[in-house]
Amino acid sequence: MAGGNAIRGTRVGAGPMGESERGETAPRVRVSYWCANGHQTTPAFACEAEQPEFWDCPRCGLPAGQSHEAPPAPPRNEPYKTHLAYVKERRSDADGAAILEEALNRLRKHREEV
Structure with missing residues (x-):
């Protein structure tokens, strides 16, 4: 049964107004990064922004680079020392x-x- 408040589940600023209300978004470029486990992630950056050399893989947390053939090596974990x-x-x-x-x-x- 639907009823009650019509704006339930919405937040301030959400709605159909889109870009006309908030302004145009900056032009973006998607850059692919690969980690040592072969995972690919493609974050979007503003075209005029400098893309970082490395990006953390959201799946495994290893550093990812822009080269699919030669991704950065996983960091060496030092054992705990007393x-x-x-x-x-x-x-x-x-x-x-x-x-x-x-x-x-x-x-x-x-x-x-x-």
Whole structure:
């Protein structure tokens, strides 16, 4: 049963007026981009706008380029590193042993004073 408010489901500015009310749209050009998975996307840009070299694929999120034969490579994901892994990159085992010995000596000295 239809009834009630006649403007239900519409929004302000929507309606049949089209371009005559809002003005002419800028001329557009569609550019094709391909990702490493072979997905194609064709966003529209204003003719006078500069088209970006890369575009994110809306299907898989990989970067897409304008060359179908040579799409950009997927980004290399670095594995998660713990704080300890970063410390081990900066310090050798000998450095770690020296720092540990220094800290233990401070603790022993502090215990003797108390």
